[in-house]
Each structure stands twice: as structure tokens, then as C-alpha cells.
Amino acid sequence: MSDLLSRRLALLGDAAVLPLLTQCLHGIERECLRVTASGELAQSGHPRTLGSALTHPQITTDYSEALLEFITPAEPDPATTLADLEQIHRFAYSKLQGEYLWSPSMPGLLPDEAHIPIARYGSSNIGRLKYVYRQGLALRYGKTMQCIAGIHYNFSLPERLWPLLQQLDGDSGALRDYQSARYIALIRNFRRYSWLLMYLFGASPALDRSFLRERPHQLQQLDEQTLYLPYATSLRMSDLGYQSSAQSGLTPCYNDLASYTESLRSAVATPYPAYAELGTKNAAGEWQQLNTNIIQIENEYYSSIRPKRVTYSGERPIQALIARGVQYVEVRCLDINPYLPLGIDLDEARFLDAFILFCALQDSPLLQGGECRSCTENFLKTVKEGRRPGLHLQRQGQPVELKAWATELLQSFAPISRLLDQAHGGEHYQQALQLQQAKVDDCSLTPSARVLAELRERGESFRAFALRHSQEHAQALRAQPLSAAQQANFEAMVAQSLAEQAELEGAEAGDFDTFVAAYQASILGIGV
Incomplete structure (x- = not known):
């Protein structure tokens, strides 16, 4: 253990500081496809009974009308976060008629690309912007890739801890700059060690052959419908999943916040020849992408982790980071565990807390001399x-x-897990760590190995496996309806979100072309 890590752990172990570990904030975003009773992608629009996808704080859509996204509030206890997520699932199932939430990350049988419905957000300028952005994604990468689902885990250290760490480190600069630098250092370590998360929690070793659209591949055939790799953990995070030749040169190595934000600002402002050739509008004069740059907006950059800051209304992510620094990190590489109704459980969340805290507290030198490339290759x-x-x-x-x-x-995480247990009470964090060591000792315990073993043992296609688990999860969630008060709270959020969208649309001023131009201009002057 390094001297710096020892000193930081000693600080956290101080009786006056230890309770701060109960104030880390956690949030989960879970994506999931809506499918029919036969496991096909739902062609129905986003159910109005779930509210407005534009304005609902907890239930929205990602790329497709059929790709739901559930968003929990930020909570200090991951158990509360998981309980929030479960309530959202249970409410959704109270409204879904004859449809299921698809259990794994990789989609099942998909229709032709023309019949994968892009998410719609109404007639307001911001709603139209979100739709055109997704049209641009389809134009650039195809719709199939956008039907992959995942878990995003948001985490922040307690605000009151940062001044104490800054004092310990002997840093005399602005607290905001120190906090941002430490979060960027966390991300560097995450890049170094995130391969471990793929081993422990990767759950997509197989996929439906329709996903590849007859593209050449090096996968093996398990049955007529299913392709796989025998030792894969997460095909979702491989080059079969998220990929972009335009973004291949955009690999920020997170050596400081300024270089990170500048690399994204440049990508949002730099034309890419292949996209420029297509133009922002099609032959009929209809919008087909927001701009012809390397990425249309910041969120188009695919990464396994992002530095984040809650944005104000009308503010772009880069603007928020530059103005107020990093507030939390968003871990984006987690597969949905098809064996779990929520796609994630408390043991995984508690381990993630220890993992992320280790990344925050451990020495984190700059990524130099090819280490950035090694991190990518290891992953x-x-x-x-x-x-x-x-x-x-x-x-x-x-x-x-x-x-x-x-x-x-895992041995290095042990002191952090002990501190978390001391702060929260019990031994849950240490037990979560032991569960991960068991997977390292015996790879058959990993989700990816379990999926392949079950497919073989049952002689089942990936498609049938996923639908069966989706149906089982639906039955379990529907068997525990929300209380009357909980249901009423969700119904109120639905009504409020619909009213907010209607108000936005009723108060709209200005044409869409002008709105897009202003949106694009808001990024061009930053950092120059």
C-alpha cells in the first residue's frame, strides 16, 4: 500500500471523519428494451401512462421509443437507491400491457432498421432537438447498435470530505479545482482497473445473430440463432457493440479537466468529412443530424466513465464542467445482469462503492508512455x-x-470495505468483496459463465433464454404491487410531466433552425 493511500485511509478511519462515508451519493440509470410477449421489439409508442419521456424525472427513453430508461434519485445508501429502482420497475409493470422488460443488455430479434422506432419527445424545440440527435445517431452508426442496454452507476464522494483531503494533500489551490483534479485522477485509475468490472460483472457472452445484420465476425455459433465467444465476458463492450471510426481519434486520457473538456469541445465543433457529405438535412430539406461534426453533442462520445456535473436548464454538459467543476462520476460499462429483476443488486452496488473509492484514494499518476493504450487493450x-x-x-x-x-x-480494496462497514454497520461491504474473490477463484461463478452454461445445459437460444428470464422477472415484480401511496406518487409524477411538456410546447417561441443554430453556437466559443 502506498504512503499516500495509507494516509488517506487513516483520515477516513478517524472517528470524526468516518461517518462521512455514509454520505456518498449513489444513483442508477437502468436502460431496458420493451418487448412483446414473443420477445420482439415493441413497435408501440412510449406509453403515455408512464408520463412524458421529455420531462419525467425518473422514466424516460434512451435511443428508441422501445428503449426505456429508469433513473433513480441520488441517495446516500445504495440500498435506498436499489429500492427506488425497484419501485420504478414495479410502477412500469403496472402500466405495461402485454409487454416485458428485456432482461439482458444485448437485444433479441430486431426488425429491419427502418422499423426500429426512434424516441420522440414532442413538438417543442428541445423535444425536436432530441429526436434529430437520434436521427443523426442512426445515420452515423445505424439503429441496431443503439438498441444495446446497460446500467449506469453514478457516484460522488461527500462534499464535506474534499476540504479534509485537500488539507491532507497539502494543496493550497481552489477547492473546486482540487475536487475536479481528484475526480479526474479517479477516472485515470478507473481506466487502469475497469477490466476487473468486466470480468466480475460482464453478462453478455452471447447474442442473437440478427444483431450482426450479416456483417463479418469472428464469433462462434452456439445454435441457429445464437453466436458467442467461449471466454467472453461482455460482447456489449467489445468492438461488436459500441464503436465509431469517427471517434477513434478522440481518446481523452484524462490528465486534467481542461484537456478533457477541450477535446470534447473540439470534437463537437470539428467537421467530419463523411458526415459533412451527408449534410444536416436530407434531399427533402428535413433535418437528419444536428451538425456534421465528429460528434453532434457531448453525450455522443462513447466512454466507460464520464465526469459529470448537474446542469442548469439550457446548459450544456461541457459548460457546467468548465463553470463549476466535476461533481460526480458516471460509470457506464456495466452490463445488465439477466438473472436479476433490476439488472443489478446490492452486492454489486456495494462492491462498486469500494472499487470507485479505491480509484479515488489510490495514487493516480498521469497516463503516459503508452499506458493509455494498454488500459484500452486490457479492457x-x-x-x-x-x-x-x-x-x-x-x-x-x-x-x-x-x-x-x-x-x-481485491486485497487492496479490503481496507476500504472495512471502513465502509464500520461507517454503515454490519459486514455487508466485506461480504460483497468476498463474493467477487470467489468469482476470481472460480470463473464459473461469473455472470458470463453462468449464461453460457445455462444456454448449453438447456439447449436454449439466447433469444429464448432472455425471454424466459424477462417473463420470470415480470411475474416477480407484478406479484409485489406498489402501496397506494407509492402508486399515487408515481401517478402524480406522470401527470406533472405531461403538463410540463404541454406547457413547453404551448410557450414555444422561435423556429427550430434558429434554435439549433443557437444551441451549436453555445459551444463554439468555449475554451477558445
Whole structure:
């Protein structure tokens, strides 16, 4: 253990400081496809009974009308976060008629791209902007890739902890700058170690062959409908999932906040020839993408983790980060666990807390001398062959066995797990850590191995496997309806969201072209 990590852990262990560990904030965003009773992508619009996808704070859509996104409030206890997420699921199932929430990350049988419905957000300028942005995604990457679902885990350290860490580190600069620098350092360490999350929680070793649209691939065939890789952990996070040649040169290595925001600002403002050739409007004069730049907006940049700051109304993410610094991180590489009704459970959340805190407290030198590339290669190797016996990764230019490195890391997390247990009471965090060590010792316990074993044992296609688990989860969630008070609270949010969208549309002033131009101009002057 490094001297710096020891000193930071000692600070957290102080009786006056330890209770702050109960004030970390957690939020979960869970995406899930709506499917029919036969497991096909729902062609119905976003149910009005769930509220407005534009303005509802907890239930919206991601790319498609059929791709729901559930968003919890930020809570200090991950158990509360999971309870919030479960309530959203139960409310959704009280409104879904003859449809299911798809259990894994990878989609099942998809229709032709023309019949994958893009999410709509009404007639307001901001609603239209969200729709055109998604049209641009379809134009650039196709719709199929956008039907992949995942779990996003949002985490922040307690605001009251930052001044104490700053004093311990002997930093005399502005607190906001110190906090941002520490979050960026956290992200560097996350890049170093996130391959471990793919090994432990990757749950997409197989997919429906329709996903590839007859593209060439190196997957193996499990049955007529199912393709897989024998040692894969997360095909979702491989080059079969999220990929973009235009973004290949956009790889911020997170050495400071300014370089990160500038790289994104530049990408949002720099034309990309292939997109410029297509134009922002089609031959009929209809919008088909917001602009012809490398990325249309900041969120188009695909990354496994993002520095975040809550934005004000009308404010862009980069503007918020530059103006007020980093407030929390969003972990974006987590697969949905098809065995869990919510796609994630409390053991995973508690382990993530320890993992992220380790990334925040551990020494985090700048990523230099090819280390950034090694981080990417370790991640990609793990998602495609993480369970291969004897698999080696690269650490500081030297080969290291994945299992040995994983065990070392888990041992390094132990002091943090103990502190979290001391702060919260009980031994839940240490038990969550032990569960992960068991997966390292025996890879058959990982979700990815369990999926493949079950497919083989039951002689079941990925499509049938996913639908069966979706139906089981639906039955379990519907068996526990919300209380009358909880249901009424959700109904009120639905009504309020619909009213807010109607108010937006009724008060709209100015044409859409002018609105888009102003939106684009808001980013061009930043950082120049």
C-alpha cells in the first residue's frame, strides 16, 4: 500500500471523519428494451401512462421509443437507491400491457432498421432537438447498435470530505479545482482497473445473430440463432457493440479537466468529412443530424466513465464542467445482469462503492508512455476473452496474469470495505468483496459463465433464454404491487410531466433552425 493511500485511509478511519462515508451519493440509470410477449421489439409508442419521456424525472427513453430508461434519485445508501429502482420497475409493470422488460443488455430479434422506432419527445424545440440527435445517431452508426442496454452507476464522494483531503494533500489551490483534479485522477485509475468490472460483472457472452445484420465476425455459433465467444465476458463492450471510426481519434486520457473538456469541445465543433457529405438535412430539406461534426453533442462520445456535473436548464454538459467543476462520476460499462429483476443488486452496488473509492484514494499518476493504450487493450481483451485460463494483461509494460492481478486488487480494496462497514454497520461491504474473490477463484461463478452454461445445459437460444428470464422477472415484480401511496406518487409524477411538456410546447417561441443554430453556437466559443 502506498504512503499516500495509507494516509488517506487513516483520515477516513478517524472517528470524526468516518461517518462521512455514509454520505456518498449513489444513483442508477437502468436502460431496458420493451418487448412483446414473443420477445420482439415493441413497435408501440412510449406509453403515455408512464408520463412524458421529455420531462419525467425518473422514466424516460434512451435511443428508441422501445428503449426505456429508469433513473433513480441520488441517495446516500445504495440500498435506498436499489429500492427506488425497484419501485420504478414495479410502477412500469403496472402500466405495461402485454409487454416485458428485456432482461439482458444485448437485444433479441430486431426488425429491419427502418422499423426500429426512434424516441420522440414532442413538438417543442428541445423535444425536436432530441429526436434529430437520434436521427443523426442512426445515420452515423445505424439503429441496431443503439438498441444495446446497460446500467449506469453514478457516484460522488461527500462534499464535506474534499476540504479534509485537500488539507491532507497539502494543496493550497481552489477547492473546486482540487475536487475536479481528484475526480479526474479517479477516472485515470478507473481506466487502469475497469477490466476487473468486466470480468466480475460482464453478462453478455452471447447474442442473437440478427444483431450482426450479416456483417463479418469472428464469433462462434452456439445454435441457429445464437453466436458467442467461449471466454467472453461482455460482447456489449467489445468492438461488436459500441464503436465509431469517427471517434477513434478522440481518446481523452484524462490528465486534467481542461484537456478533457477541450477535446470534447473540439470534437463537437470539428467537421467530419463523411458526415459533412451527408449534410444536416436530407434531399427533402428535413433535418437528419444536428451538425456534421465528429460528434453532434457531448453525450455522443462513447466512454466507460464520464465526469459529470448537474446542469442548469439550457446548459450544456461541457459548460457546467468548465463553470463549476466535476461533481460526480458516471460509470457506464456495466452490463445488465439477466438473472436479476433490476439488472443489478446490492452486492454489486456495494462492491462498486469500494472499487470507485479505491480509484479515488489510490495514487493516480498521469497516463503516459503508452499506458493509455494498454488500459484500452486490457479492457478489450477482458471483454472478449476474460475467462480464458492463464490470460495475461499488461501492467506497467509487463505481462501479468489476470487472476493474480485481480486478487491483488481485491486485497487492496479490503481496507476500504472495512471502513465502509464500520461507517454503515454490519459486514455487508466485506461480504460483497468476498463474493467477487470467489468469482476470481472460480470463473464459473461469473455472470458470463453462468449464461453460457445455462444456454448449453438447456439447449436454449439466447433469444429464448432472455425471454424466459424477462417473463420470470415480470411475474416477480407484478406479484409485489406498489402501496397506494407509492402508486399515487408515481401517478402524480406522470401527470406533472405531461403538463410540463404541454406547457413547453404551448410557450414555444422561435423556429427550430434558429434554435439549433443557437444551441451549436453555445459551444463554439468555449475554451477558445
